[in-house]
Amino acid sequence: MITEIVILAAIAAFLGLRLYSVLGQRSEHEEEPVHRRFDAPDAKGAPSALDRGAAPVREPVTLRGVDNASSENESAIRAIASADQRFDLLAFLEGAKAAYGMILEAFWKGDKETLRELTDDDVYAGFSGAIDARQAAGETLENRLIRIEDATIHSAELDRRTARISVLFVSDIASLTRDKDGNVVAGSLDDAVESRDIWTFSRNVDSRDPNWVLDETDQG
Numbered sequence: 001m002i003t004e005i006v007i008l009a010a011i012a013a014f015l016g017l018r019l020y021s022v023l024g025q026r027s028e029h030e031e032e033p034v035h036r037r038f039d040a041p042d043a044k045g046a047p048s049a050l051d052r053g054a055a056p057v058r059e060p061v062t063l064r065g066v067d068n069a070s071s072e073n074e075s076a077i078r079a080i081a082s083a084d085q086r087f088d089l090l091a092f093l094e095g096a097k098a099a100y101g102m103i104l105e106a107f108w109k110g111d112k113e114t115l116r117e118l119t120d121d122d123v124y125a126g127f128s129g130a131i132d133a134r135q136a137a138g139e140t141l142e143n144r145l146i147r148i149e150d151a152t153i154h155s156a157e158l159d160r161r162t163a164r165i166s167v168l169f170v171s172d173i174a175s176l177t178r179d180k181d182g183n184v185v186a187g188s189l190d191d192a193v194e195s196r197d198i199w200t201f202s203r204n205v206d207s208r209d210p211n212w213v214l215d216e217t218d219q220g
Helices: 002-030 071-083 089-109 112-118 121-136
Strands: 144-159 162-178 184-204 213-219
Touching: 071 144, 071 162, 089 112, 089 121, 089 144, 089 162, 089 184, 112 121, 121 213, 144 184
Parallel strands: none
Antiparallel strands: 144 162, 162 184, 184 213
């Protein structure tokens, strides 16, 4: 009888130790810090969630690059970003600068095909008419975009499903015009002049086409 009691006590003690061990390990495991997907990589350069192939985390829209940071413009930019999950403000500005250079070069060279792709009907008609008039007069342009000093958001709006963003470009442009005989009639490539242009780009936020088109030009 005593032997049975001793055996049962030993079994109970063994089970108790095992139960304590399991609970203790579980408790310690649950108290470990949870690595959030917003955590930055550690000092050893551990890969981020994006590097590991996880779904990228969409960061809040930043308003760097907004020249006229009024509450109205801020609200419009955030509304556009909310309506178009692919919209990125800084990427938009880089694309706008590239389009600015391409459109100017196309206009100077009389490249209507490129202008047709990058502008809406009204702006294209204006550029096309100026090209025709220049060609009729036998004049050619040898303009050069030296640099874009700055490009900032001037205004923005979301009209139903159409986003419109105006960008103020400050650039240095060297202009030279030759007549039909090749003589210089205006300008010089040695002296760049500062140009301030406000160009408005638009896009339907529901469109599968990610490209924006120029739909208005003005002087800054």
